[in-house]
Amino acid sequence: MLESAQAIILKTAKNLDLPKETIDRLIQPNVIHELNFSVGKKIYKGFRIQHNNNLGPYKGGIRFHPNVSHEEVQALATLMTIKCAVAGLPYGGGKGGVIVNPKTLSESELKDLSLAYVRAISNFIGPELDVPAPDVNTNPKIMAWMVDEFIKLKVKNEKLKINEKTLNKLRATFTGKPINIGGSLGRTEATGRGGVFILKALLNKLKNSKVYNLKFNNLTVAVQGYGNVGYYFSKLAHNEGFKVISVSDSKGAVLVKEGLDPDTTMNCKKEKGSVAGCYCKGSVCDIRFGRTISSESLLELPVDILVPAALENVINESNMKKIKAKIIVEMANGPVTEKAYRYLTKQGVIIIPDVLANSGGVTVSYLEWYQNMHGERWSEDKVNNKLKIMMDSAFNSIWEKASKFKALDLKRAAFEVAIERIVNKMVK
Ligand code: GLU
Numbered sequence: 001m002l003e004s005a006q007a008i009i010l011k012t013a014k015n016l017d018l019p020k021e022t023i024d025r026l027i028q029p030n031v032i033h034e035l036n037f038s039v040g041k042k043i044y045k046g047f048r049i050q051h052n053n054n055l056g057p058y059k060g061g062i063r064f065h066p067n068v069s070h071e072e073v074q075a076l077a078t079l080m081t082i083k084c085a086v087a088g089l090p091y092g093g094g095k096g097g098v099i100v101n102p103k104t105l106s107e108s109e110l111k112d113l114s115l116a117y118v119r120a121i122s123n124f125i126g127p128e129l130d131v132p133a134p135d136v137n138t139n140p141k142i143m144a145w146m147v148d149e150f151i152k153l154k155v156k157n158e159k160l161k162i163n164e165k166t167l168n169k170l171r172a173t174f175t176g177k178p179i180n181i182g183g184s185l186g187r188t189e190a191t192g193r194g195g196v197f198i199l200k201a202l203l204n205k206l207k208n209s210k211v212y213n214l215k216f217n218n219l220t221v222a223v224q225g226y227g228n229v230g231y232y233f234s235k236l237a238h239n240e241g242f243k244v245i246s247v248s249d250s251k252g253a254v255l256v257k258e259g260l261d262p263d264t265t266m267n268c269k270k271e272k273g274s275v276a277g278c279y280c281k282g283s284v285c286d287i288r289f290g291r292t293i294s295s296e297s298l299l300e301l302p303v304d305i306l307v308p309a310a311l312e313n314v315i316n317e318s319n320m321k322k323i324k325a326k327i328i329v330e331m332a333n334g335p336v337t338e339k340a341y342r343y344l345t346k347q348g349v350i351i352i353p354d355v356l357a358n359s360g361g362v363t364v365s366y367l368e369w370y371q372n373m374h375g376e377r378w379s380e381d382k383v384n385n386k387l388k389i390m391m392d393s394a395f396n397s398i399w400e401k402a403s404k405f406k407a408l409d410l411k412r413a414a415f416e417v418a419i420e421r422i423v424n425k426m427v428k
Helices: 002-015 020-027 070-086 107-124 140-158 164-171 187-207 228-239 262-272 295-299 338-346 360-373 380-402 410-425
Strands: 031-039 042-052 058-065 093-099 130-134 220-224 243-249 252-255 291-293 305-308 327-329 350-352
Touching: 002 020, 002 070, 002 338, 002 410, 020 410, 031 070, 031 107, 042 058, 042 070, 042 107, 042 130, 058 070, 058 360, 070 093, 070 360, 070 410, 093 107, 093 130, 107 140, 130 140, 130 360, 140 164, 164 360, 187 228, 187 327, 187 350, 187 360, 187 380, 220 228, 220 295, 228 243, 228 262, 243 262, 243 295, 252 295, 338 350, 350 410, 360 380, 380 410
Parallel strands: 058 093, 058 130, 220 243, 220 305, 305 327, 327 350
Antiparallel strands: 031 042, 042 093, 243 252, 252 291
């Protein structure tokens, strides 16, 4: 993933005729923190990689996963730089991660790990320096533990006097927090909601196109991943009239040809521990409504819209020829490999790249940070309206750029727009 992120930056920068020094600055991260820290007797390895801050403080999530590696975190930090620029945010890009399978930890072990990680990164994060957030396997509860520990450390080490203003500002160091400690309404749903806004913006453009022959009613959708991103995407797409026929989680996928109900499916998943076996139409789940398929075969279903919303590299050389969807919305980070991207684009599949499709999350992170920095609290409607305006504006600048190319390549357009914005802010 790192290689392909760097290759596309290199290619874009060459297309834009940028000098070698500028290209190097765009590829090499500013700072790499590799951390070894103890929790009791166990030593963990973690990272915080600060890729670029030309547009503002480093911004990006923290993931807990056994596959975390220097390479992966650096790739994700690089993509955050591009994503924040695509979204028009005053942020650069960073990413953090710890090599751990959090599913094997008890709640108190998870908390101890989160606190120890924050202690390890506390000197180089802050509201105007580097602003972490949730990512794979981290959530508002973990952000609450982290921000609390961070504030305790700052107060102790810098002998800070806490008033409401300093508290709000310190809280702005983390986004994706619970509402009662400065989180924003709408943040939990934001990534999924933003993805649906972008999908609708694309379909609106395609309606007037003679090249893309899509029927625009009852478009079928398959969503891989039923965590925060996949679930809200499914729910909001369903509310907008899309027919979600298949969803999956790490234990398997369900296919309900007549269209499933995302909320009932979520309730069923909560009860059973997995979506497998949840064939839910309306408020009823019944064995006759559907069947269980593998998560891999979900990707190969003959749907209009395919939404990989779990992990990276799931659409790759080994399955790209079996993909039948006409549109792919990259709601996970890096779910389509470079080779598969090129192959599918040539076949006429439209791929909405991650840096645009899933930027709703970091966009509402920015709105949360903004509220904290200004001591404000906005209604959910206000947040959602602002999100819509910002996502539409991001989409329009990418679309406008893409219209100048011979073939529709939204990823190339996104990288060009982002890199132009970053380079404009580089000190000459
Ligand atoms: N982890 C999310 C992402 O990859 C959100 C990052 C953020 O809100 O800072 O976009």
